[in-house]
Amino acid sequence: MNTGVAFLVVAAGGALGACCRYAASLWLVGERFSIPFATLSVNLAGCFMAGLLYALIAQRAVPAGYLALLLITGFLGALTTFSTFSVETLTLFLAERPWAALANALVNLVGSLAAVAAGFLLLAGRIPHAA
Numbered sequence: 001m002n003t004g005v006a007f008l009v010v011a012a013g014g015a016l017g018a019c020c021r022y023a024a025s026l027w028l029v030g031e032r033f034s035i036p037f038a039t040l041s042v043n044l045a046g047c048f049m050a051g052l053l054y055a056l057i058a059q060r061a062v063p064a065g066y067l068a069l070l071l072i073t074g075f076l077g078a079l080t081t082f083s084t085f086s087v088e089t090l091t092l093f094l095a096e097r098p099w100a101a102l103a104n105a106l107v108n109l110v111g112s113l114a115a116v117a118a119g120f121l122l123l124a125g126r127i128p129h130a131a
Helices: 001-027 037-058 067-078 082-094 098-124
Strands: none
Touching: 001 037, 001 067, 037 067, 037 082, 067 082, 082 098
């Protein structure tokens, strides 16, 4: 696999995934949702698509190479980073490592929430409010 081509393939998929995520944030917005529904939607859709692609690749129904880079790493990676985390957790579980899968899930969830909180708290009192 040519590394330069691989980067271009990931970039192309990433550009499309990022645009789709932005479109979802415009389309799925409003007071009618009590949670960030756009984020939930792209995370769930991205994870579902990642699961489908993972199964197709695992069964060798589609080649892994550039197609996986385009769709999983690029498109789904930009659409949602949750899809990568989910595939990695499922991989641990399918490898008969359920405790590692559980630990991965908990550390990612709790760690991500803690990191967001830490970043917010680090700057919250230091950023001047816009006029």
